[in-house]
Amino acid sequence: MEGSFRRLASESLPSGTYFARLRIPEWQKHIGRAFRLLQDGQIIYGNLIEAPARGFPLEYRNIIVTSKDPARFSLDIDAPYELTIGRGAFTTPQQIKYDHQYGVEQHGDIYYSLRGNTVNPRKLLLTFPGFGPSTSRVSYAVSYLKDIVDADLKDTLMVCFQDRYLSAGSYMVADNAGRPLFDRVTQAIEELRARYDIDPARMLFFGASKGGSIAIHYAKDFPAAQLLLAVPQMNLPYYFNKPFFRDNLFLNSALRDIEQPEHNLRRYFREGRKIDYFYTNSDELSNHSLIELVKDVPNLTKYRVDGEHSSVARTALPAMLGIIRGFLRGPQHQTFSCEEIRAFPQEHGIQLQARVDQTGSKINEANWFIEGWLGSTRFRQLISQHSYGFLKYTTESQQLYPAYDPTDTLAAVVAIEPAGTLWTGRLPSPTFKASGHVERCDVDASTLELEAKHSQPYVVLEGDRLSRYLYRCSPANVDGDTMEIHFVADVESDISMITIDRGSHRASHIAVVQPLDGWELADLMPLRFVIASGARRLLMVLHDVGPIKEAVEALQAVDWPESSIMLTTAEDIAAAGEMMADAY
Known part of the structure; x- marks a missing residue:
């Protein structure tokens, strides 16, 4: 009875609200598959099936439900399950x-x-x-x-x-x-x-x-x-x-x-x-x-x-x-000497190698960084330690990107020990300067606005890939359920005369987006818009935006369950061909 008493003493929920525990005994055949628990046909909990701890059942505890009647619940996968409902929180x-x-x-x-x-x-x-x-x-x-x-x-x-x-x-x-x-x-x-x-x-x-x-x-x-x-x-x-x-x-x-x-x-x-x-x-x-x-x-x-x-x-x-x-x-600071810094230009970035003195080579169990400045913001990129203690370097995945990293203001090599000591070695004079083989992008971390009457810049970055956009956005229908995004060659384009048969779709917001760097990462921009708007559906409209197959392929990758793509010209529809079959 100890478990029952503990549950009853754990927490009281408002009247008509209960804790539920879901067990799926035969989980092996469904490993990696998504499941949903429904109450009266409505999703109340879902997850991906993973293996439980060895020797224990697969269970999900403390799902909040509003009924004690198991008959009102169902699982959307063909698997037996056990549902226990009660007033107190479940534990182990x-x-x-x-x-x-x-x-x-x-x-x-x-x-x-x-x-x-x-x-x-x-x-x-x-x-x-x-x-x-x-x-x-x-x-x-x-x-x-x-x-x-x-x-x-x-x-x-x-x-x-x-x-x-x-x-x-x-x-x-x-x-x-x-x-x-x-x-x-x-x-x-x-x-x-x-x-x-x-x-x-x-x-x-x-x-x-x-x-x-x-x-x-x-x-x-x-x-x-x-x-x-x-x-x-x-x-x-x-x-x-x-x-x-x-x-x-x-x-x-x-x-x-x-x-x-x-x-x-x-x-x-x-x-x-x-x-x-x-x-x-x-x-x-x-x-x-x-x-x-x-x-x-x-x-x-x-x-x-x-x-x-x-x-x-x-x-x-x-x-x-x-x-x-x-x-x-309290802070503890020590210094060593950085005797040399060398640069190795790559296709999109720069890798570095620093040589430190004997004092620096004896610093153990620390994280090492190359340090620079982005205006008044201090930037530190983690670097690796060579088997030779006097060498520190950036691996391929640690390289700096002149497009937005402070390669022209690098000032020091830094080591931070877990004991709290911060070691600094100033870079030798003259300060390292980046090669000019990569153009610096004028980008900043602008927020995405749902009310932007005038053109606004926006940047999406993932890994070493960066994609820039210009956009406008405005509210449409307060009862709308669709985020409508028009991709155009010019953000100032007037799309008000475009007739779209939306059927049951009503736009909650309408955005006009101009990609500046092609279609790489273009699937993330609509995703951010639809989630910010709170809309259930996503409609993407393409207006004479260049190579249509590339655009359609990028937007078909948008990870949103109710999304669709619409083309506005017969030429684009013909060029897209069978690619559009799954988009409508």
Whole structure:
């Protein structure tokens, strides 16, 4: 009975609302396939089927439903399933053990653990958790930073928040009943700060991935605090348009209605907050083409790390620990000499090799960076260590791109040790200058506007590919369900006379878009528009825009379930031929 009592004591939902646990016993034959759980024909939860932890059933816990009657539910794949519905939250022995191990406590409906100095701290370190595997037996983690030990925290209270909402967390945006959490969590943070009379300038908000987005959200009322972020998601609905989230978090209106991390972060940039931001160019879903291109922001340091989203925090852990220990103990600076810097031009970028002195060659277990400036923004690109300790170099995936990187303002080689020491070696004079074989692009990280009467620039970046656009956009029908995008050769083109038989489609917004760099990455521009608009359908109209087959092929790759392409000339329809058969 212990499990039942624990569930009943865990949380009370509003009348008519319940927790559900879904088990799929014969999951093996459906591995990698999407499934959806429906209540009265409406999707309430979905995911991709993955293997559970060895020896345990495949189950998804704490799905919020509004009926206790199993007959009202169905699964959209041909698989037997078990659905258990009740008033209390479901948990596992592994989660209970985890919470005990890390000292997680419930404070009302906020969950966190406390570490370090709980008597008279002078600083406050706040951490927020990322996601674990969707089939994990521990659905709710904390960012405990095990490498930070009691000796590091002698003057600091460390607060590790737990995102204990919905099936695997709600980005701490809403509780299990859908009610906003912001005021409650902010009040909990302020009460801890006020209890110990901690100067807001001695606060650090840390998070990686989901935790980074949460840290941005809850730093809002603490403008003097520092932020340490690793690969946060800038636009939650855009990030959720992927198989693991499309039928769960993407459907949650609370996460769409909040001020998105991108907008908060842009405000923090204007305020000149102290921010250390780790990212990778190979993470367009999270970056939303913001951090890669932002420049001339005071107190912002950008750390670019090669690799995929999930590898950034692991790869850059020494530097992040060094930044945290610098906050805890105070900064520690040392110098070495950079004796030589050499450049190796590539097709689109530049690779570098630096030779350091004997002091630099003995620095171990550090992350190394080449450092430059984008106006008042410090830029650091991760570089690799050669088997010869005196050589540091950029691999092919670490090269610099003169189109938008500060190749003409490189100033130093930097090493950050996990113990907190920052080593700097100034580049030898004269300062390295980039070759002129790649033209510098005048690009910035402009936000996408749904009300833009006059032509606006916009840039999409993914990996080493960059695509520029000009666009106009305006609202059309407040009850519309379709984002309508007209691709044109000139953004000032008048499309008002174009007659489109929309059938049941009504445009909520109409955009006019001029691609400036061909059709590479052109599938991402419509996707950003339709998600920003909140429309259900996407209609893309092509107006004499050059090689039609290339355009159609690019737009057919748009990852949106209800999308269609329309051509406006008979010549284009004939040229597209069979390619259009699947587009209508």
